Amino acid sequence: MGCTATDVIGALRAGAAAVSAHRDELIQLDRVIGDADHGENMDRGFRAVVSKLDTAVPETPGAVLKQVATTLISTVGGASGPLYGTAFLRAAAAVGDALELDGPAVAAALQAGLDGVVARGKAVAGDKTMVDALIPAVDAAKAAAADGAGPARVLAVAAEAAKSGAEATEPLVARKGRASYLGERSAGHVDPGARSTALLLSAFVESRSV
């Protein structure tokens, strides 16, 4: 019932497909309060992730996550590249060389990813960034794992919470990232990075690969 490297790869492929399907939506969100590239950046990065996975298939979940991290760092650019890259890098470190991840390991990976984003980007809750999707996701994941949930269930509650967290960025005034230049005018729009975080987690769940 643990989550293997193959499962993680399946989830990531699903994530890439979701990013691609929502590319234009993410561009639109970023167009309104940013610079209209988030969908393009994420799509470029996850296409690279997939094509890397087509040729190099790491054997542990941690190795997969690390390969994703370095691929994202070297292909996405912008703010989201280093932030997502760091998240995957820290998640990789958190899972070490385990061959299978159980519920608590998945929760710990999410926590490490969040910590990485915060360490690099210095955003706090309510700044209207991807952190606002990650914090509730991590909280929900840890609670479920503590209740004994397996990796699929942990991811499912995390995805659900990330979705609500992303939606809840709509009324916020941005204090980090490009949207912060708009001040009050950033309110009324969902943060693109929070949205892409929620999208990725939902896709991981829906892949049923985990």
Next chain:
Amino acid sequence: MGCTATDVIGALRAGAAAVSAHRDELIQLDRVIGDADHGENMDRGFRAVVSKLDTAVPETPGAVLKQVATTLISTVGGASGPLYGTAFLRAAAAVGDALELDGPAVAAALQAGLDGVVARGKAVAGDKTMVDALIPAVDAAKAAAADGAGPARVLAVAAEAAKSGAEATEPLVARKGRASYLGERSAGHVDPGARSTALLLSAFVESRSV
């Protein structure tokens, strides 16, 4: 019943008012088959003509026409500046230093003006230029003068003929001036210079100054 310097000045002031009132129309005509400046050029020139006449009042019709010519040449620019300028210069030469102009003198002035435009611009009938308004105007003026018409009547028939001549430029394909670059696409639009010629002559008539 002859036409004095004062009459000519009155006619020119009326012409200037007409150009100003039709400035936007002339710009629009030129926008479609030219470069959108004919109304602006003519208005700039005739405002200068009027302000010159406010300070320097020549005493013969010929002197008035000559002052108009030099003013137009130094303020209008473009193709229409030298062409209208030459027309007035030749008209001035044609009337000499007569103190009053009779019907034949007005017709001769128009003929000289047309000759001047043709000498400079090399356009022939049907090239879709101001010449297409001037030729019928001169023909009508000469016929009326030959019939013994006075200056007012000569101008009236000239204006009428110029109006028809200008309207008749609509279907033509331009072979001179900027509109010629459009080739077949110049057909279907009235030539701005022919229109301004007709406008000026009508205004001279309506001024009842002549």
Next chain:
Amino acid sequence: MKKIINDPATVVGDALRGMAAAHPELLRVRTDPALIVRADAPVAGKVALISGGGSGHEPLHGGFVGAGMLTAAVPGAVFTSPTPDAVQAAISETESGAGALLVVKNYTGDVLNFETAAELAGLEGADVRAVIVDDDVAVKDSTHTAGRRGVGGTVLVEKIVGAAAERGESLERCEAIARRVVGQVRSMGVALTGPTVPHAGEPSFTLSEDEMEIGIGIHGEPGRRRLPMESADGIVAKLLEPILEDLPFAEGDDVLLFTNSMGATPMIELYGAHGIAERLLAERGVRVRRRLVGPYTTSLDMQGMSLTLLKLDEELTELWDDPVRTAALHW
């Protein structure tokens, strides 16, 4: 219409004052009549090279005033040739004893006004010649038309003849070189949008999202044909073909390739188009020896571009390479 201006009637004068403030070491201006004159003019013993025409094509011509290029530029109202007295003022303000050469783009108004000025200046004893630039292959050259327009090639004429004048070549030599350049330069342009003339207040023509106008001039006049919008590859090929056929340019020719923005087409697109043109020319065996890429012959805020090809020989290449110190070209 949205423009950063105070009043359509003062646009040219306002720009001249800004130019004078921006480049005191290169040039001085006069506003009535409007003139842009090399700071050190008249330049004793050297031919005065003078150009001009309607405004709205900046940096043509004022941006090319300075050592090694124009001695003076005469800007008319937007898209309107200047008047003869303004040209005469430029001639007398730059009178050096070595004569003056007028570079005139082939438009009825420009030709009439500049030639009148040359005639009048001649009557006053000045030695003044005029050279007409007519490089636009989009227009059929025929005695039944106003002839080909002068477009991007004008910049090349001004640079090369400016270098000759700076070297102290005679008026005859300068005129001969100018005619040689005119004989060997060809251009063609495309528009994606029409320009908006300040006093007209709306675009000179309107294209839908999937249309382009090919064979346009620089005054907002519509072009030869309205065609479906294409990729950069397609557009560049459509500009290059008629140029290559016209002179014609042949395998083994050395050329200068000038890739010009009509104003609002940004450098990221223009460099892309330039790269394509270089590739197509290489495929033909036409050797690009010199290049100029940028917005040098513009049409206000029009989106679009033009290509200009000049056949080079050793002398023209050397004159092109000679130093130039102007607001828009500097080396």
Next chain:
Amino acid sequence: MKKIINDPATVVGDALRGMAAAHPELLRVRTDPALIVRADAPVAGKVALISGGGSGHEPLHGGFVGAGMLTAAVPGAVFTSPTPDAVQAAISETESGAGALLVVKNYTGDVLNFETAAELAGLEGADVRAVIVDDDVAVKDSTHTAGRRGVGGTVLVEKIVGAAAERGESLERCEAIARRVVGQVRSMGVALTGPTVPHAGEPSFTLSEDEMEIGIGIHGEPGRRRLPMESADGIVAKLLEPILEDLPFAEGDDVLLFTNSMGATPMIELYGAHGIAERLLAERGVRVRRRLVGPYTTSLDMQGMSLTLLKLDEELTELWDDPVRTAALHW
């Protein structure tokens, strides 16, 4: 969207190929990762000056690669910071032994990617420093925001520090000079239209005929406020006031005034605006000693402009005057 491009995905690479073809004597390019490098790099014994950022601001940064300015530029995708490995590649390709200084515009993505690269290069033994440019007074500088953006002032940092590097100044001196310029430079911009990002396909924001956006950046993000459109006099005053108050600039100060087009605003308007700014500064007793006027920090096809004011001292003035040989600045 109408653009002269083949494909939004290839725009940056296509432009690089065109640049390389256009300026073989100045620079060379690489496309994976995308780099624009001085033709003679590495330049032995001289600090490598490297900048970069999202594409779409041309000529920033690639147009400033050459003697006396940047050693390399690292262009990201349109409006997207390049990745650390691209920056690292620029560092190693220009490695001269004298260290490298990175000029980074203050955006979250640029800062994260460039600083990561500096860190990684440092681990490999290179001496790499980064200077963050944050000259845009439209943004409140506060620990609760991403801080001020780097905009037009970046060009001035690159020119002045490039001159210092060309003189052979040490990395420490170059860094100190860069920080001094950053401390003394302020900018503010206005947009009349939004830019259209190729892969987005529609304008980043839309303004009606009677609106302008004041306090905009260079990535199509909306600005501080949407205001009724004004005359050039009004617009220039609205840009200049917050700049003057911010440093503040005072009577008797010597300054460099940089009047910048955002891309589609033509020179005839820009010179007009420049003249107004010079007049307003003269009225305040602020002395304009040097000027730069043109489209040097653009935002694709956006209509609009920005003003940048740099407080000069003797050393900065001399460094500004030093020779420069790049595609976009040359003297």
